[in-house]
Amino acid sequence: MLLKIRPALRILMLSLSILIALAGYAIASETVLNVAGPWGPKTLDIQKAGYVFKRLGVTECLIEVNQDLELKPGLAESWSLSDDRKTWTLNLREGVLFHDGTPLVAGTVKAVLERLQEKGSLFKAVPLESIAAPDDRTLVLKTSEPFAPLAAYLSMGETAPVAESSFDASGEVVRPVGTGPFVFEDWKVKDSVTVTRNDAYWGEKAKVDKVFYRGVPNAVTRLAMLRAGELDIAQILPPEAIRSLEQSGKFEIHRTSIGRCRMMGLNMAEGPFTDILVRKAANMAVNRDDLVRYVLEGVGESATTLYPPMVYWANKEVKGYKFDQAGAKEMLEKAGWKDSDGDGVREKNGTPLKIKLVTYPERAALPPTAEVVQAQLKDVGFDAELVVTQVDAAHSIRESGDFDMFLVGRGLLFVPDPDYNLMKDYYSENTVASGWGAYHFSNPKVDELLLKGRSVFDQSKRKAIYDEVQAILMKEAPMMYLNYYVNVDAVAKGIDGYTMHPTESSYHLETVSVNR
Numbered sequence: 001m002l003l004k005i006r007p008a009l010r011i012l013m014l015s016l017s018i019l020i021a022l023a024g025y026a027i028a029s030e031t032v033l034n035v036a037g038p039w040g041p042k043t044l045d046i047q048k049a050g051y052v053f054k055r056l057g058v059t060e061c062l063i064e065v066n067q068d069l070e071l072k073p074g075l076a077e078s079w080s081l082s083d084d085r086k087t088w089t090l091n092l093r094e095g096v097l098f099h100d101g102t103p104l105v106a107g108t109v110k111a112v113l114e115r116l117q118e119k120g121s122l123f124k125a126v127p128l129e130s131i132a133a134p135d136d137r138t139l140v141l142k143t144s145e146p147f148a149p150l151a152a153y154l155s156m157g158e159t160a161p162v163a164e165s166s167f168d169a170s171g172e173v174v175r176p177v178g179t180g181p182f183v184f185e186d187w188k189v190k191d192s193v194t195v196t197r198n199d200a201y202w203g204e205k206a207k208v209d210k211v212f213y214r215g216v217p218n219a220v221t222r223l224a225m226l227r228a229g230e231l232d233i234a235q236i237l238p239p240e241a242i243r244s245l246e247q248s249g250k251f252e253i254h255r256t257s258i259g260r261c262r263m264m265g266l267n268m269a270e271g272p273f274t275d276i277l278v279r280k281a282a283n284m285a286v287n288r289d290d291l292v293r294y295v296l297e298g299v300g301e302s303a304t305t306l307y308p309p310m311v312y313w314a315n316k317e318v319k320g321y322k323f324d325q326a327g328a329k330e331m332l333e334k335a336g337w338k339d340s341d342g343d344g345v346r347e348k349n350g351t352p353l354k355i356k357l358v359t360y361p362e363r364a365a366l367p368p369t370a371e372v373v374q375a376q377l378k379d380v381g382f383d384a385e386l387v388v389t390q391v392d393a394a395h396s397i398r399e400s401g402d403f404d405m406f407l408v409g410r411g412l413l414f415v416p417d418p419d420y421n422l423m424k425d426y427y428s429e430n431t432v433a434s435g436w437g438a439y440h441f442s443n444p445k446v447d448e449l450l451l452k453g454r455s456v457f458d459q460s461k462r463k464a465i466y467d468e469v470q471a472i473l474m475k476e477a478p479m480m481y482l483n484y485y486v487n488v489d490a491v492a493k494g495i496d497g498y499t500m501h502p503t504e505s506s507y508h509l510e511t512v513s514v515n516r
Contacts (some may be wrong), residue, residue, distance in 0.1 A: 006408070012370035025315040031208040031514045033495070035507070036222050038362040040190040040215020047112070047120040050157030051414070055507050056195050056213055057206070059160035059178035060088055062109070062276050063151050063417050064079040064140075065503055069311065071151055072401045074106060075179060085146035085457060088128075090139040090154075096202045098163035102356070105134045106133035109161045113141075116170070122158045125423060126150065146455045147464065157505065173395035176497055181206045181510035191215055206510040207497070217390065219364035223490075226251070232495045232514070237488045238364040239297035245490050254489040259413030261303055262369060263358075265398070265406040269440035272337075272353060273404060274423065279477040281331035282405075283321035285380045286373055287379060290323075291481055295368045301484045305470045306412065308484035310502070315461060315470040320481070328380040346381035354383040355404035360391040363409040367416040369482065370407050382402035397435055407434050418466045422450055426473065438478035446472055492516075 041052045046059055053059045064074035068460070076090040094298045096104040108358045110133040117123050132140040134244055143150065153159065163177040181203065182195035182199050192214045197206040216222045219238050226234040227248075237245075266273040274280050288302035304320030307313050332338075337346035337353050346353040357374060367388045375382045384405070387397070398406050404438050424430055425437020429448050432440055446469055453465040473479070491498050494516030499508060 001447060005234060007404075014328060030210065032210045032212060032231070033208045033509060033514060034212050034214075034231050035233045035509070036214040036216045036225060036231050038215065038217050038219070039221075040217075041187055041193050042190060043173075044176055044187065045119075046160055046162060046176050046178075047116045047122075047158050047173075050160055051505070052193060052213075053176050053178065053184065054157030054160060054505060056193060056211060056351060057180040057182040057506065057508070057510055058184045058195055059156065059157060059162065059177055060180045061155050061160050062092075063155045065155050065413075065501075065505060067499075067502065068488065069413065069416055069502060071155060071416070074155070075109075076154075079151065085148075085455075086143050088141040088143075088150055090141070092137045092464065093136065093202070096179050097200055098161075098165075098179055099177045099198060099200075100163050100165045102163050102165070103136075104134040104179055105160060105367065106139045107136070108164065109133070109139055111164075112161050113159065116158060120158050122153065122156060126153060128408060130445060131364050146457070148413070148457045149417035149419040152415050153420070156415050158454040159412075164396045165488065185210075187344055195297070200325050201510075204510060207513040208509070210507050211448075216360045219361075226490055226492070229492075232492045233488070233489060233498060233512075235489045235500075237490055239295075239299040241490075242297065242299070242488060245445055248495055252493065253491045254487075254498065254500060256487045256489070256502065257301075257308065258487050258500070258502050258504055259311055259416075260409055260484065260485035260504070261306060261308065262366070262407070262409050262482045264437050264482065265305075265375070265408065266478060266480065267401065267404050267406075269401055269421070272355065272399070273406050275335050276337035277331050278337070279480075280321070281328040281335070281380065282330040282377065282382070283290050283477055284331065285382070286321075286376050286480065286482065288320075288482055290376075291369055291372055293367060293371055296483065296486075299486045299488060301479035301486075303483050305474060306479075307418075307470070310457075311413070313466050314465040317467070318470055318474050320474065323381055323475075325411050332381055337381065344378070345382065345383045352383055353381055354385065354388060356402070357384045357405040357407065358387045358389070358394055358397050358403045359407035360394040361388055362391045366407055366409060373407070373482075396435075398436075398439070401439070405441070405480075408483075410436055411473060411504065413465070414505065416503055417460075419454055420448070422453075422466065422469060426450070426469070426478070431478075441476070441478035443472060443476060 061074045062076040066072045068176045127144040129144040130142045155304040166177045168174045181201045183198045185194040187193045195211045222234045222364040225231045292300045304317045304318045305318040336348045341345045359370045377384050431438045449469050456462045496510040496513050
């Protein structure tokens with residue numbers, strides 16, 4: 001009897017060993033892409049902060065933006081506008097499924113956009129009157145007045161459709177269930193997100209099984225993780241790391257011009273920068289070419305106006321402020337600031353020209369930029385105290401008004417239309433509210449132009465409007481535009497297909513493959 005059982009046992013054991021080996025092979029062959037950038041996820045609610053899940057391919061928008069910064073079909077395969085410019089009709093793409101298997105229909109999109117109106121901030125200034133879904137494939141948006149940038153607003157991550165299963169009974173997001181090439185699996189607040197391939201995706205399927213994304217605020221830490229082999233892609237690295245990474249032969253360096261500007265906000269509510277002469281003097285005191293040459297290692301471009309020249313909306317006729325220390329000193333003298341005791345710091349009515357310059361380290365080049373600006377301002381008579389603190393704390397300082405200069409890396413193309421940023425940063429009602437732009441700046445002509453730009457649909461006429469706005473901003477100097485961004489990302493050898501989008505709206509990790 002035992003002799004008869006033994007062959008069966010051997011077969012059973014062999015079968016089990018094969019299954020175990022196959023299981024081990026399946027686990028070993030799973031392709032995982034490890035990525036780190038400065039920003040971790042703060043919430044699962046994409047309508048409050050939709051950029052992380054849009055970037056990772058969990059969600060998609062009705063309208064997308066191509067590499068040339070042009071609007072293109074997304075989940076809406078086409079759209080049209082009524083003769084009175086108040087009704088937008090969008091035709092949804094067929095065959096799209098949410099990650100829970102339910103179909104993308106206009107009724108679901110309608111509910112999501114209505115929730116955005118209620119809970120989000122993106123539509124607060126959009127004159128959206130009604131949203132209708134006459135059938136499963138058609139979405140109709142009506143505005144109370146003509147609003148030219150609506151299509152661009154619909155490309156921002158906060159507008160991305162998510163399935164009903166994303167919400168609990170009280171309407172709060174418990175899991176972002178989108179339509180994109182990756183499915184949300186897990187997360188840790190402000191730390192990491194794990195996504196897996198969506199095999200039912202309507203478009204090109206992802207080439208990796210899983211992406212593990214980490215938010216690592218410190219650029220030096222990201223760099224160390226990359227060198228230690230913990231990362232396949234490290235985003236937004238300091239320019240001074242480029243040479244050693246290239247010399248190692250282990251990495252490819254991606255330099256991508258993006259729609260972002262390093263700029264200095266000036267406190268126009270109180271302090272020395274309420275005087276336009278002092279604002280102009282500070283602008284003239286900064287050697288922008290030196291910032292690019294020595295801080296950015298040549299990876300960037302000195303700024304003139306707000307927008308980099310790659311952007312259609314840039315006013316290329318604006319000349320900007322030239323480095324002129326003698327002119328800056330003369331301007332300060334004219335404003336009444338004199339160095340009467342010879343200590344190098346100017347005074348006025350017994351008060352020294354002491355200012356507080358605030359920035360944050362999450363964007364690697366900001367602190368060293370602030371240090372150089374601090375030294376350049378000292379050369380003309382400013383005494384600048386430098387405060388570098390994490391971004392949330394820095395923002396709180398700005399909101400309290402306890403600053404004179406606030407250095408930021410301002411994204412300009414999250415909505416690929418000038419209306420969004422210019423309204424948020426320079427429209428008088430908004431400059432006294434929470435934000436990242438001009439602080440307590442008010443100019444009736446700018447307000448008039450910004451409102452006019454919303455109702456004009458001819459692109460060339462709109463550009464003329466925004467050109468004039470940029471000219472006024474340069475003259476009034478509520479901000480100091482320093483340089484335009486070139487993102488530096490390092491990719492390990494054997495990782496192919498990675499590109500950074502110029503709006504930073506998507507990493508398009510579905511195109512990335514692991515070949516090592």
